[in-house]
Amino acid sequence: xxxxxxxxxxxxxxxxxxxxxxxxxxxxxxxxxxxxxxxxxxxxxxxxxxxxxxxxxxxxxxxxxxxxxxxxxxxxxxxxxxxxxxxxxxxxxxxxxxxxxxxxxxxxxxxxxxxxxxxxxxxxxxxxxxxxxxxxxxxxxxxxxxxxxxxxxxxxxxxxxxxxxxxxxxxxxxxxxxxxxxxxxxxxxxxxxxxxxxxxxxxxxxxxxxxxxxxxxxxxxxxxxxxxxxxxxxxxxxxxxxxxxxxxxxxxxxxxxxxxxxxxxxxxxxxxxxxxxxxxxxxxxxxxxxxxxxxxxxxxxxxxxxxxxxxxxxxxxxxxxxxxxxxxxxxxxxxxxxxxxxxxxxxxxxxxxxxxxxxxxxxxxxxxxxxxxxxxxxxxxxxxxxxxxxxxxxxxxxxxxxxxxxxxxxxxxxxxxxxxxxxxxxxxxxxxxxxxxxxxxxxxxxxxxxxxxxxxxxxxxxxxxxxxxxxxxxxxxxxxxxxxxxxxxxxxxxxxxxxxxxxxxx
Numbered sequence: 001x002x003x004x005x006x007x008x009x010x011x012x013x014x015x016x017x018x019x020x021x022x023x024x025x026x027x028x029x030x031x032x033x034x035x036x037x038x039x040x041x042x043x044x045x046x047x048x049x050x051x052x053x054x055x056x057x058x059x060x061x062x063x064x065x066x067x068x069x070x071x072x073x074x075x076x077x078x079x080x081x082x083x084x085x086x087x088x089x090x091x092x093x094x095x096x097x098x099x100x101x102x103x104x105x106x107x108x109x110x111x112x113x114x115x116x117x118x119x120x121x122x123x124x125x126x127x128x129x130x131x132x133x134x135x136x137x138x139x140x141x142x143x144x145x146x147x148x149x150x151x152x153x154x155x156x157x158x159x160x161x162x163x164x165x166x167x168x169x170x171x172x173x174x175x176x177x178x179x180x181x182x183x184x185x186x187x188x189x190x191x192x193x194x195x196x197x198x199x200x201x202x203x204x205x206x207x208x209x210x211x212x213x214x215x216x217x218x219x220x221x222x223x224x225x226x227x228x229x230x231x232x233x234x235x236x237x238x239x240x241x242x243x244x245x246x247x248x249x250x251x252x253x254x255x256x257x258x259x260x261x262x263x264x265x266x267x268x269x270x271x272x273x274x275x276x277x278x279x280x281x282x283x284x285x286x287x288x289x290x291x292x293x294x295x296x297x298x299x300x301x302x303x304x305x306x307x308x309x310x311x312x313x314x315x316x317x318x319x320x321x322x323x324x325x326x327x328x329x330x331x332x333x334x335x336x337x338x339x340x341x342x343x344x345x346x347x348x349x350x351x352x353x354x355x356x357x358x359x360x361x362x363x364x365x366x367x368x369x370x371x372x373x374x375x376x377x378x379x380x381x382x383x384x385x386x387x388x389x390x391x392x393x394x395x396x397x398x399x400x401x402x403x404x405x406x407x408x409x410x411x412x413x414x415x416x417x418x419x420x421x422x423x424x425x426x427x428x429x430x431x432x433x434x435x436x437x438x439x440x441x442x443x444x445x446x447x448x449x450x451x452x453x454x455x456x457x458x459x460x461x462x463x464x465x466x467x468x469x470x471x472x473x474x475x476x477x478x479x480x481x482x483x484x485x486x487x488x489x490x491x492x493x494x495x496x497x498x499x500x501x502x503x504x505x506x
Contacts, residue, residue: 031090035149040099041074041133041182042150045191047089054188059088074185075112075155076102099152105229110245114179115171116157117248117290122256133181136169137193138162143204148194150182153223160288161211161219168209168288175201212279215288218295235301236338243334246327250335251297251305252290253323254314267311271296302342309343317343319398355415359392362423366393378440381427387411388418388426438468443484451486 032047044055051058060081073081077100086093097103101111114134115121135155141162142148153159154169161168172179173196181197183189194203222244225231231244239247255264268280275296280289297304314320317339321332364372369389373382383404390400391411401408418426428437442464449456461477 034091034095034099035147037151037153038099039074039135039150039152039155039182040077040096041155041185042191042193043099044074044085044185045183046147046149048188049191052188055185057186057188059085075100076104101152104226106242111156111158111226113157115287117160117252117294118287119256119285119290121287122253133184134171135180135182136160136171137180137203138165138167138169139204139206139208140165140167142194145194148192148204150193155182157287158222158291159219160286160291161216163216163220165208166211166216168211170203170206171287173199173201173203174206175199211288212275212292212295214275214295214299215292218291218298233301233338234298236341239338240331240334242331243338246324246331246335247338248294249324250317250320250339251294251308254309254312254320255293257323259312259314263312263314267293267308270307270311305339305342322396322398355412355419358419359388359415362392364392364423366390384414384427387414388423391415442480446480446484447486449486456481456485 032043034043044059048055048058079102082093082096082100082102085091085096104111110116113121134157135150136159137150137154141151141164159169170180176196176199178196178198180203182193183191183197195201196203221232225241225244229241230238231241233239233244233247255267268284271293272278272280275292279292284290284293297308308314318336320339321327321336324332327335366389369385369392373385373389376382376385387400387404387406390403391397395403397411397415398408401411404411414426417428421428424437442461445464446456446461458474458477458481461480462474465477
């Protein structure tokens, strides 16, 4: 039927549709009950699977997008998100909250960090964006599940053993080595937590490894203490959970940071002798091995801490705490009190700051020393001036040494020379037969030669060395000319090899 602009149509007006209230919000046609101890991410993926949609598209409202923008929102979701999921799924908000860590206080970074106690965590800090959604699985739990799923506690970075079976959790595929991760909630792929996402290896067939009783006991006490925000330190008593986390970091940091391999080997041999020869394995770098080391130290507190520090020849407790700059004052004071109580010989020498009076008596300020460093010709003198400038401004020797890329012992040596012979003595770098002052004098004498004049020969420099009663070879004198002379370096002329016809040559 042709239509025209003048045509009239019969329409029926309805009342405008108001916003849908939570009381009238329709539930999805189906209900997937959470399994015992299941993680929220695992449950959402199982819930959305029959619909063929991603959990975010199926279960999140448009107003929840901003709340769900955080990558780890399913660990600590906003209360509004929990209420929205309860309305859509028919599962109570209390049941959903049990699958999360929303009731745990603190920022949760220490809980969500994967491989919390591994060597990699202390020696190579990786960006957080590469570590999201990591999980571990118990092969025996997965094999026994009628419906495989991920437990909530498996997603914690410091859980390394299954308390039900007493076995070490698997965090990577035994076949291809891929890290195990939960799929993104924006993914609509088939959810199979019992298989490797890369090679489809059945994780239930992975070999079992029995966890040590001391590790299982420490892990249980940590999990109980995390719920109650305290930790029971055997031999000391109850301490706040944030102080306990700082203590764990300091103890394992003392093992892995700035220690020599031979010293760590001695410590591992002592631990293996106490808890079992095969417990740590040939390469004790994983999170489970880190928890085993921690369990050994804490089981004999404070004596085993002293043994570990002595075997490692590690830094003193106060130096260990200086590595962790993000600790607040309350936690730092609590950790320092614990460490100093366990190590009573941590006392300061009366002459410990013998160099402080000399550095403070210098007429030059820190800025003056830095300005002087900018005009220095020799790199080693510039480096020493910058390090002394930091100490002159009040920076601790350990931090000034770290900033300069040297050990504190080296900086103490410079300070000792300076206090004994003046600031120029701190720049002295004795090497060979010449003193530093003599080398500088010869270098300046060569540098002041006219650049437009004829190039000096090595025998002329050799005569200068004879003034100091030294006999050097022409090679040494030639090195001085090349390093400090004002002349442009000559390019080596290499004779080109020409192809000559043998018949022509004859």
